[in-house]
Amino acid sequence: MPEITRFLGIIISMYFDDHEPPHFHVRYNEYRAAVSIQELNVIAGYLPAKVRGLVQEWAEIYQQELLNMWITKDFHKINPLV
Template sequence: MPEISRFLGIIIFMYFDEHNPPHFHVKYNEYKAVVEIQSLNILAGHLPGKVRGLVEEWAELHQKELLEMWNTKDFHKVKPLV
């Protein structure tokens, strides 16, 4: 499970052989969620409102890159939200 970004206590990662739709996983303290890349909707789990907003902001900035990583399985670090 490659960690692709970490910021403000939020950890974002993807698994190598995952099912569709394209998504990433988020962990923040005791919270976990699965976020669809294209819609940025939470598919499973829960995040506090402020954290969800930060994750959405980050994902919007890197949406194309995230989809490319999903499709190629060429995972790399993505700039954190600053």
């Protein structure tokens, strides 16, 4: 699973040929979640509220790039939240 970015202990990645809807995966300590790219909400798993907020903030900035990455399968690194 290609890692897209990591910041503050949060690791964000995307699987090749994953199921719909477009989403990315988040790991933080023992927590795991899938986050919808279009809705920016957790669609599977669980993240603590603070982590979920940071992930949503990051995803808002890179939402179009994430969607393009999902469509084209052109996976690459994206800047972390700073």
